[in-house]
Amino acid sequence: MSLLQKYPAEVKQILSKYPADHKQSAVMPLLYLAQRENGYITGSAMQDIAETLDMTQTEVAAVVGFYTLYLDKKEGKYRMQVCTDLPCALRGADKFLQDLCGNLGIKVGETTSDGLVTIEAVMCLAACDKAPMFQIQSRDGLEYHEDMTVDKTMELVAALAKSGREVA
């Protein structure tokens, strides 16, 4: 079933934000909608979106390729994205990431063996005063976790494993 058929109200609401002759503007919100479906954006979702917006699939794929928050392949259920940019690093983010990886037994960019968490290092998230911090990207969106310690993070991971909730 296409996105359009599955979420007619959302799609309509998204399209209503933009002038009718500039439907292409809706490509980013529709990609988020598609990502929510599977945790990543499938080829057929891109095809759907392309058709809905009178674009080619290549044009949609080019947008997906440009932005880092879109995924075109499956990864861990929770993508834990630790900011290690300069301001956070000045407050120990690199070490935090290293210790966290040690605790989880994986390297940056890898996913825990149960497929629960993927750890990534990312650029500034506009929370420089609350380092160390990370965001968790999952099927249902994005959540900030600020002023973190490794212990607090491990507790969070355990809770995520138990809850099975989509939003952390």
Place this chain on the structure above:
Amino acid sequence: MDKQVTLTIDGKLISVPEGTFVADAARMADIDIPVFCHHPKLEPVGMCRMCLVEIGRPIRDRATGQFVLENGQPKIQFLPKLETACTNRVEDGMVVHTQSESAKAGQKSTIEFLLTSHPLDCPVCDKGGECPLQNLTMAHGAGKSRFLYDEKLHLEKRKPLGELIYLDQERCIQCGRCVRFQDEIAGDPVIGFDERGRSMQIMTSSEPGFDSVFSGNTTDICPVGALTTADFRFGARPWELEEFPSICSQCPVGCNITINTRREAAADGSMVIKRIMPRQNETVNEIWICDKGRFAYHYTESKGRLTRPAIRKDGKLSRASWDSAIKLAAENFAEAGKNFVVLASGRLANEDLFNLKSLADHLKGDAVLYSEIGGGELTSAIGISPDTNLGEVGPGTTLVVIASDLYQEAPIWYLRLKQAVRRGATLIVANPRQTRLDDHASYVIRYAYGDEVKTVHSLDKKNKIGEAFTRSENVIIFYGSEGLGVEGSAALASACAKLLNEYGFAGKPNNGLVGVWQRANDQGAWEMGYRVEADLPRFLRGKVVYLVGVDPAGDDPRLAKALENAKFLAVQDILESATSELADVILPAQAHTEREGTFTSGERRVQRYYPALPVLGETRPDFAITAQIARQAGFIQEGTSVSAAFDILSETIPSYAELSYSKLAEVQPQWPVVGRGDLYYGGTTYENKHGLGAHLTTTASRGENVHILRVHRESAPRPQENELLAVPVTRLYDRGTTVLPAKVLKNRIGKATISMHPDIAERLNVKNGGLVKISFDGHSGEALVQIDKTIPAGVVTVPRSMGLAIHEPVPAKVK
């Protein structure tokens, strides 16, 4: 004339049209500003930063708007930074330095940056020898790189974007020319950039990959060897190639091409075609060609070429001398009298068609054009007139396309019409199903198959479309044969012609009727008075037939049967075929790549082509063979000099009056400047040094009386309860004899296919890609099903020359 702007570049005072970019202005003045991303046919993006120059602008007094003077000269202000010549438009009094220390440093540093990622594998690169990056590195680069070689990125070197075009990711310099060409010019945005920053790479997600009939052009304008064609890659080095000007023979557009040849060990040391390249003609194809023209040339090298004459003896074809073959043909033709028929195709040159027609006239026989489109005589009466240029029409001109899918039938016309709309022309597209041109149309008319004439009659109604039509200064109508046979298209042509005539859209530039023919020189045949025959099978029975450049037996079993029942068959052609199997005499002809001649394009432009390959075996040019037959039959024709044959033609046929080979060979300066020295500017397109051709006059433009017959047609057959209406459509990549031998196009050509609406498919219980049996008119065959929601219900579209012989709409049973 456009308003001119005067500026100084490197001390040289020049005047160029207002709106020109500095980079182009310099080019016009023969000053070399290096560019990569800039292409004069594309919108400027200023991304490669190669064209950095110093630009100074005169300071104007705010109150008076006058230049502020300093020592009697306007005071010039330069920005602290270099600027891109490709994005800044000229201004009066502007001063540009392209050779100052800082400009040169800027250019040098861009080259250095570009080379940090480039593999510098020129010795094995197809573009080596015609590569802008190579040339500009020589001209503007530093001798040595400060970049560490082992830090270079290693990327995929042979990534197919589809089966026609390969990408070498290491060589790509991210100039975006290819992406922008596909988007802006071709209107097929099927390649794009993936990722960003240094990871940015060209990609495609289309199915099939790089799904555009214009894809080959990107290899011409790619300024490095990143994009190459599957056909030419690793095929030869550019400097080994010989170049011969020619005209594409694949469709009625008449694109100017260059044939590159080389001696090849694999072909026993003989000359072979290595590639087909566009040749600039801004009034015809600009600097582009479609992929069919680029890749479908292989038929001339086919193993199945006819190389020597043969005569049927005791039921078998056996080798014969030219003299005996000609004698046999001539005797039979002369004897036949009224029963003599020339059946010729638009693949032949004007000179060939002329000799054939006069032979038929002399013997009181008939000259028939092998075509499924009627009404062509009207295009010589009120076809488009001299000084028409589709490359310039804009506001004030309405273009109408009816019953044709130009993207499939004449891709370069599609492209030209699309650009005309961008310049402000009005486009009306009328077709029973959606076509690619719809996206660019000002108005789309959807009618039912069979309602073509009715649709034309409604074009001057009192509504928006009617206004766009009747209030226009100029109108050009392109009519085709979508869903129509000979009679239907003749009726359509007549309706169009009447309407054009009524509103005075005839006899002046940028007005008139254009037929979207099946072959390159169908227009020539119409000008010479050929006619088409609606019921060929019946017509041919019992006749003495001179078949030239046609294969009716291969196209249609019913025609094969008719030919079997003909009295005598002389087959003159370049390839063995089902028809040549039936011949009583075989007359082997030269391919158009092996000889000289002229074609008349659908736009009624006569253009010369030149021999590119040596003569094969005992083959002779068609006009010469015909002349020899004529002589045997006691009638003198020019059979030696093709230009002399053309002179006789031009004296006989009014629309060709005053034309000559030397006139057709005239050239004029064209913009953009292309050619070997300007590779990086226009791409590897060839400069036109051998003639832009000339336009024919029309009955109307000569001020003579135009008489348009009203053509009545029986209404389309009605399908029964359990039948569907099968209608013919035209596809670019068909299974025609000149296309099929191109192996690179194999996947695009595909198998016999019919298309239908999903509802019909559901009713018939067939899936996309499933095999069905279709039968109509006592004829049946298998075809793959393509489900397509743009096809009207109750109809299946059947492509011509795709294995199913369909000539007109017929009721069909599909199982």
Place this chain on the structure above:
Amino acid sequence: MAFVVLRHRDILDIKKLEVYRQNGGFEAFQNAVKNLKPDGVTQVVKDSGLRGRGGAGFPTGMKWSFIDSKNWPHYVVANADESEPGTFKDREIMESNPFQFLEGVALACYAVGANSAYIYLRGEFWQLAGFLDEKINELNDAGLLGAKLFNTNYSLNIYTHLGAGAYICGEETALLESLEGKRGQPRVRPPFPPAVGLYNKPTIVNNVETLTNVPLIIQNGAAWYKSLGTPDSAGVKVFSLSGRVRKPGNYELPFGATFRQLIYEHGGGVLDGRPVKAIMPAGASSSLILVDEKALDTPMDYASVRTLGSDLGSASIIVIDDTVSIDWVIQKTIHFFKHESCGKCTPCREGTYWMMNIAERAHNGRKDPADVELLHAVARQMQGMCLCALGEFATMSVVTGIDRFPSDFKNPVNLQEKIV
């Protein structure tokens, strides 16, 4: 002094519409729509001396007056992409004082004749976008947005639009491309957005903080605003303080407050009491300020910071102490810019990649003087060559880092005690 932008610090519940309205909220907008000409609003903003808070400091009223009145419709776009490392002020404003920001957007729209506005938020502000959507709905319900406002013919809709992780989309023309559903790559300028912007229509792009100043300016008048700050830099600024300080965070101060006041009075001084070695006043794009007593006493306004060989930019003050090696700092910034380069223009795409190779080699191994020299040369070579400012930004810390902290690029780096 009362807060101007971070007013939630005075009025805790200002994120509630009734509280915002009790404190004069939307009076300025209502008054403008009912009683002022659009040009009149622009004039007040012009007179107030408000300059753009997105980094370039361009006079806001002047920008509004450039809107092309021969081409319609017009758009206003609020730049909430906030991605410069060290910047986190717009997020706090939108989270805590959303209505003042939205009223600012509305006033800008009225002033330039726009009937639709988009708020372009970085994709990571996903929750915030949802929150703003709620606030916008409340305004629609309250009749403060929508059709025929206050019984006039003026209508206005505001929409949020989420980016998806690309710093370059903070650059206004890349932002517009992104908003049009394309890859966020900058356009050639000129033409500038007030002439040719969103959907090729005249468009005003302003930073969130810039817009949030507007309601109080209209309410209290230009003279009031001008009386805050310095002659060159009117009003107040939200300084995002980060790095090696005890109390990082946002501080709203009038322009002209000194670095010392910010770091020591508000930020609680440097961690472990160490001395300040360098300041990056504009996030990762900064030229590094070599800090001495004089530098610390420099007023933070556009003109004064320039005297230190740097720029105030978006006032994201990253504090670096003497435990940090500058070669590590620039390796971090280069990494950022290499990751964020959009790839459109050659010098930025290739230059950031090349610089990163050299910087990593130098940071991880021996600091070969030839490499340091080359790094400097590559950065210099990028300057003045790029399509947009990102490429320039990428070179700032590199050139000034090597020029101003040469010993940090020698072997071995001599630090008191290295923490990172």
